Amino acid sequence: MRFTKHLAGALTSLVLPTCIPADALSLREHVEFLASPYLEGRLTGTTGERIAAEYLSAQLRAKGLMPLQGHESYLMPFDFVGGMSDSGSTLSLLARTSNQMFAGEAVNALSFSNNGSVTAPVVFAGYGIKTPDSSETPYDSYHGLNLEGKIAVILRYFPEDTTGDFRRELSRYSGLRFKALHAREAGAAGLIVVTGPNSPNAGKTVPMGFDTSVAGSGIVAVSADASFGESLFAGHEKSLQQIQDELDDGNPHVSGFELPGKKATISVEIEREKRIGNNVVAMLPATDGVSDEYVIVGAHYDHLGYGAGGNSLAGQDEGKAVHPGADDNASGVAVILEMIDSLAGRERDRHLVLGFWSGEELGLIGAQAFADEEVVPSENVAAYLNLDMVGYVADNSLTIQGVGSSNEWPSMIERANIRPGFDLTLANDPYLPTDAMVFYQNDVPILSFFTGAHEHYHKPSDTPEKLNYKGMDRVASLVAAITGNLLNAETPPVHVAVERSTQEGSGRSMGRVYTGTIPDYTAEVEGLMLSGVMKDGPAERAGLQEDDIIVEFAGQTVANIYDYMYALESVKIDEPVPVVILRAGERIEREIVPTVRK
Template sequence: MRLFKYSFYLLLVIFISCSTVKIPDTIEQIDQNDIYKHLSFLASDELKGRGTGTPENDRAAEYIAKYFSTIGLTPKGSSGYFQKFKVTTDLELQKNNSLIVNVNNETIQFELKKDFQPTGFSANGAIEGDLVFAGYGIEAEDLGYNDYADIDVKDKIVLIMRYSPDGEKPDTKFGFKVQSNFKVTIAKSKGAKGVILFTGPNTLENDKLISLIPDPSAMNAGIPVVSISTNKAIEIFEKAGRNLLEIQKQMDTTQQSKSFAFENARVKLQVELKPIVKETRNVIALLEGNDPVLKDEVVVVGAHYDHLGMGGRGSLASTKEPQIHNGADDNASGTSGLLELAEFFASKKSELKRSILFIAFSGEELGLLGSKFFVENPTIPLDKIVAMINMDMIGRLTENKLTIYGTGTSPRWKQLLNRLNSDSTFKYNFIDGGFGPSDHSSFYGKNIPVLFFFTGTHQDYHKPSDDFDKINYKGMESILNLVSNVLIDITTTPDKIEFTKVQGESQQQGRRMNVRVYIGTIPDYSEQVEGFKISGVNDGSPAEKAGLKAGDIIIKFGDKPVKNIYDYMYAMQGYKPGDVVDVIVLREGQELKLSITLGSR
C-alpha cells in the first residue's frame, strides 16, 4: 500500500463497512466522478485483487449486486442477482509426494518445493522406472529435429529440458511444441510412465521450478509430471559421468538432439495432489425494454470483475512473492463502466425498446470461465440475445487510440461506429474477429454478434502496479459515451442485428501454432473434462461438415486417445490435408464415431 493512498483507503473502508450503497441521483450523462467512485473501491487494497473464489471477490460481487438493486434493476441470476458456479482455483500438495533418483548406486534425495515439485497438469500416482534423457522433448521431423529418434521411452521415466534449442525465444520455429504440456503429451504417447522437467544450465532463466498452478486446458496429463531444479539435474548427469552444460550447448549450437538412455539410473516418483474447488458468482441484472415485441430481444453488456488476487498464475510481477494485484485497468475499469452504463440506462428506461442484460463475470482470468458458464447455463434463452457488448481494460486511453474487436460479426457494426465517431474523437483499430482474449468470445461461439472495447496493454498489465491512480478517467468517460450511443442505437431502433461469421479467423490462429491441417474446432475451457471439449465449430469447416457440434468431447483422434487439448494437437501431427480421420466423441454421454476430411491452412 502506498503511503499517499492511506487516508483515502481509511475513509473508503469506513464508507463500505456501513454496508449500504448511497442511492445515486438520476444521471443524464456519463460522469467520470462516478466512474472514479466505483473504480477506486474495486481496485483498492481492501479487495486484495479480487481473485476468483476469494472473500474479496465475493465482496466485489456483493457491491455490484447492491448497486444493481439500488438503481432498480431486476435480478436475473439463478439466485437473485447471482449465478453461482465452481472453479478449480488451486492444487494442494498432499503427504505422498516424493522423488528419489539412484545413479550408479548413488542415491540423490529431492526436497519438496526446493528441489522438485509436481506440475499443475500432473496426474496422481506412484511409479518406478529407468531414466531416459529426451533432450528438449521435441519431435519436429519437418524441421529435421527429433529428440525421440534414437531412444525408446516405453515404460521409462523421461527427463526433458524446457524450451528449445532456440532458447526462450517466443517466436521459435518450433512453435507450440516448446510448451511443457505438449512435451508431456508426446512422451506419454510413446509409452512413458512419467516425466521430469527442468531448465537447462545454458538457458537464461535457470533453476526455477514450474509453478503448481491449475491449467484449465490440461488439468490432467494422464501421467505423473514433476519439475526439478537445474542444480539437481546437473547432479544427475554428473553422477552418470556426463556434463549437462556441454550437452545443452552442443544441442543449441548444432540444433541436433543428444538424447540417450542412462545406463544405470532408476527413479522412484510419487505425486499426490488435491484440487481446491471454490464457488464464485456472476452478477446479473435486467433492464426491461418497453416495446411489446422488441422487449423480448436482449442486448448483453458485460465486463469481468475478477483479477489475479495476490498474484501467482498470470502475474507478470518481477518477483513471485505474494503481492496485491489491484487490477485497476484489468478489469475494475470495465466493471465500473458496466455500473455507470447500468445507472445511465436505468434513467432512460422509458426510451428503451429492447432489454439490456448487465453481467459482471467472474473467473475470466482463469479462462473465461464465468462467461462460458453463462452461455452453457443461460438465465434467459440464448436465442433471445441479439448482441453482446464487452468492456475489458478500457482505462488507459492514449492518443485516443481505441481497439474494437468483433466489428466483422455484424454488418451493422462498422457503419454505426464510424457514424458515432464522425468528429474523429477516436482513432479506431477495428478487428473483425469475434474470438479474442475476453468474455465476448463465449458469446461469439454461440453465433451472437459481439463488440469488445479495449484500450490496449501497458507496462502495468498483470502487475501490482496496475493501480487506480493511473486510470485515464476522462478517456473512460469518452469511451462510455461511445458505448452508450451504440447501445442507444441498438436498443431504441427496431432494425435487426444480423450475425456474420468471420471467415478465416481460426486459420490465422492455427498458423501461429504451426499446425499443417485445419479442422475448425473451438475449444471450451469452461469445465475440466477428460477429453477435448469444443464450444463450437467454424462455418464450412471440416469439423462442421463431419457433424461435430458444440458440447462434443473428442476422446479419440485416429488411433490416439485424447485427454486434453495437447493430446488433440499432438494427434493432428501425423496427418496431412485431405486425410480422412475417424474421431470418437462423447455427445450427451454416448460415444459417437465421426469421419473428418482434414482441410489445409
C-alpha cells in the same frame, strides 16, 4: 492491512446487502465504490470481489432486472484454482545399487501435474518436442522410443543452437504443457524436466507458477535440478553436457535413449486451493417475452487485488498496495449500469443480458465459465459488446476493437455514433486480451470498447479521480445506441471468421524471451507502438521509451504485435539484436539484449 480486511469482513457479514446504496447513482459513485480501498482491488475469490458482486446485485435489483431464466440469483459462481503450493513432492532415482532421493529445492512439481506417485523405468527423450506432421521440417523427440508406462526425462526449452524459422517452430512447441501432453500421448506415466547446462536458468528447477484451471494434465510431472541430472547420467557414456551439445543443432535424427537399470519414483503432492469466483448476470427479456436470441453486454469487474499475481505493473517502491482498478474495469461496469434505464424503457425484439464477469485478470476464466455452462447457448447470441477500460476519454477519441468480427459493424457504428459524435478508431482484430475473445471464439460477433492504455494501467495509481465521467457518459450513449439497434435489427450481424495472425499468440504468454516492452494495443500504426517500457528492462536499457514505434526487430520487419512476437521467437537470450524504432518520425537504430522471462 488487517484492519481493512476486518472491516471488509464486517461489511459482508453485517451490512450487505441491505445498506448498499442503489438509487440512481452516478457513474462516479459506482466507480468510487468499486475502486474503494475496502474492496481491496476486487481479486477474484476474495472478500472484495464478493462485496463488489453484492453491490452489483443491489443495483440490478433496484433497476428491476431479473436473473437469468432458471436462476434464483444474479450470482453465477464458478470454481477456479486460486493458489497452489507444493507440499513436499519428491523424486527418487533407483539404480541397481543405489537409491537416491531428491526433495526440497532439488525438485518442484509442475503446476499442471496430477497428484500421485509413479515408479517406472526412465527413458531420456531429448527436448520432448513434437512438431506437427505438417511441418516443413518435422521434429519428434519421441520417435522410435517406447514410453509406454515409463517415465520420460526431457530437457526444458528447445535446441539452443537452431536459427530462423526452424528455431521459431521448435520454440512454439516447447511449452511445458505441450511437452506433457505429448509425453502422455506417447504412453508415459510420469515426466521429469531438467534444464540443461547450455540453456538459460541452467540446472535450475522450474518455478511452480500458477495455473488457474482446476483439472490436472493427466500425468505426474516434476522438474529437477542439476544434481538429479548428474546422478541420472552418472556411469553413462556421455554427460548431460555432451548429450545436450548433440541435441542443440536441432538434428532430428539425434534420438533419445533408454537408461537400462534405472528407475525413478515420482511423488507429487500439490495443494490446489480451490476458490469460487462469481459472475453477476441479469437480463431484460424481449418486450413480448418471446425470443430465441440474446444480445449480451458485458464488462469484467474483478481486478488485481494487491497485485501479487504477476500482472501488476506497480514499481518496486510501491510495495504491496491495493490496485483499485478504477479504469480497469470499474469504468466499464459503471457505464453498463448507466445504460440500463434507457434500455429498460424501450421495445426489445431480443433478450438483453448484462454480464459482469470475474476472473478476467486471471485469464478470462469467468467469461469462459459462463460460455462453457451454456446457460445462453452461443448460437443464440446475436452479438456480444464488451467494455474494458473506458474511463480515459481524451480528445474525443474512443477505440472500438473487434470490428473485423462482422461486416455489418462499420455501418451500425456509423449510425449509432451520429449523436455521441466520437472520433472513433475502428480496430479489426477480434483476438483481444479481454472477455470478448471468449465470445468471438464461440462464433459470436463482438465489439470491445476501449479508451486506451495509460501510465496507471495495472498500478495502485489507477484511482477514480482520474476518470473522465462526462466522456464515460457519452460512451454509455454510444453503446446504448448500438445495443438498441442490435436488439431490434431485422437480422443480427453475421460472424466473420478472422484468421489468427500467429498460432500461439494467446495474447498474454510471450514465451521465455523478455524485452520489457509495453505494447500500445490501441495504436493503429504500421509497427508496434509502445505505451511504455518496464523499469530496468532490456527495452529501457536499450533507450526505448513511450511512443516509440518498433518497425524492425532482429532484422525482421515488424508491422504489428504478431510480427513482433514472431520475431521474438527467433532470438536468443542475452545476445544483442538490432532494433529499429521510429521516434517522432525519425528512424533510430539501437541494440537490445533480451533476457529470460522470469
